[in-house]
Amino acid sequence: EPEVTQTPSHQVTQMGQEVILRCVPISNHLYFYWYRQILGQKVEFLVSFYNNEISEKSEIFDDQFSVERPDGSNFTLKIRSTKLEDSAMYFCASSETSDNEQFFGPGTRLTVL
Amino acid sequence: QKEVEQDPGPLSVPEGAIVSLNCTYSNSAFQYFMWYRQYSRKGPELLMYTYSSGNKEDGRFTAQVDKSSKYISLFIRDSQPSDSATYLCAMSELSEDDKIIFGKGTRLHILP
Numbered sequence: 455e456p457e458v459t460q461t462p463s464h465q466v467t468q469m470g471q472e473v474i475l476r477c478v479p480i481s482n483h484l485y486f487y488w489y490r491q492i493l494g495q496k497v498e499f500l501v502s503f504y505n506n507e508i509s510e511k512s513e514i515f516d517d518q519f520s521v522e523r524p525d526g527s528n529f530t531l532k533i534r535s536t537k538l539e540d541s542a543m544y545f546c547a548s549s550e551t552s553d554n555e556q557f558f559g560p561g562t563r564l565t566v567l
Numbered sequence: 568q569k570e571v572e573q574d575p576g577p578l579s580v581p582e583g584a585i586v587s588l589n590c591t592y593s594n595s596a597f598q599y600f601m602w603y604r605q606y607s608r609k610g611p612e613l614l615m616y617t618y619s620s621g622n623k624e625d626g627r628f629t630a631q632v633d634k635s636s637k638y639i640s641l642f643i644r645d646s647q648p649s650d651s652a653t654y655l656c657a658m659s660e661l662s663e664d665d666k667i668i669f670g671k672g673t674r675l676h677i678l679p
Contacts (some may be wrong), residue, residue: 458610486665497611497655521629545610556667558603558610560612 458559465481467563469499469537475562477532477546486529487547487556488521490514497545503529504552536566570594573656573670581678586643590656590670593637597658601630602641605653605672614654615641638677646677 459478467473479486488500502509503521520532529548533540543563547556573590580586588602599618603611615630617623623630631640639658643650653672 456572489669496671497657497669499668512666555613555616556582558612 456548458548458557458561460544460559462478462562463560463562464565466567469538470535473533473536473564475533475544475546475564477548477559478527478529479529479546479559480550481527481550483548483550483557485509485520485549485556486523487549488531489545489547489558491544491545491561492539500531500544509547510534517521533564536564538566539565540564570668571656571670574673575671576674577674578679579676580644580646581614581624582648584646584677586641586646586650586673586675586677588641588654588656588673590639591637592639592658594658594660594668595634595637596660598640601667602628602630603655603657603669607652611655611657611669616626618632619657632648648677648679651675651677 456565461476467471486503489497490500501511501515501521517550518534522530543561545561546559549556571592576669601616602614604614605611615625615628617630617632620632620634627644629642653674655668655672657667
C-alpha cells in the first residue's frame with residue numbers, strides 16, 4: 455500500500471541553525487501539507503501546497519519557514535533559523551484531491567537545543 | 568472558545584468494553600468530520616470520516632455526528648488492547664485546499 459515517507463525520523467539541531475525536513479508524498483497525490491505537534495499539544499496546521507505554490511498558511515508559518523517541491527517526488531519544509539519553540543513532531547501529509555482524505559507520514563521529531 | 572474541544576484523558580477501560588470518545592466544536596461551517604488514531608511516535612492514521620449528521624459504521628467503529636449540537640462521537644465496540652492509542656477528532660470546512668483542525672486527542676488505554 456502506498457504511503458507517505460519522511461526523513462529523518464529524528465533531527466537534533468542547535469538554535470539558530472537551518473533545518474530541512476523531507477517528505478515523499480504518495481506518487482499520484484497533488485496536494486501537500488505540513489503539520490506540527492508540540493509534545494502534549496494538538497496537531498497544528500502549518501501550510502498547504504498545490505500546483506507549486508502555497509495555498510494556505512497559518513500564523514505559525516512565518517518568514518522563518520518555507521516549503522519547496524524541488525523535484526517530482528520530494529516535498530520539503532525548511533526552517534531558516536530554528537528556535538527552541540520549534541521543537542516538535544512535524545508531519546507531512548498528502549491527498550489526491552482537495553476532498554480532505556489526507557494521508558500522514560510517520561513524522562520527523564525535531565529537537566532544538 | 569476553542570474551535571475544537573476534546574478531553575485529553577487518559578481514558579482506561581477493560582478489554583471488551585464499549586468506548587465512547589467525544590468532541591465538541593464551535594464553527595458551524597465545519598462539514599467534514601474525521602477520526603484519526605495515533606500510536607505513540609507515529610503519524611495520525613485516518614480511521615473514519617463523514618460528511619453529514621448521523622451514524623457511520625465500519626466494523627467495530629461507529630462515528631456519530633450531531634451538527635445541531637456541534638458534537639461528534641466515536642464508539643469502539645468489543646475494545647481490544649491493540650486499540651490503545653490516542654484518538655484525534657478533526658474537521659474542516661470542505662473548501663478547496665482546506666486545512667484540518669484537530670482536537671487535542673484522547674489517550675485511550677484498553678486494559679487486558
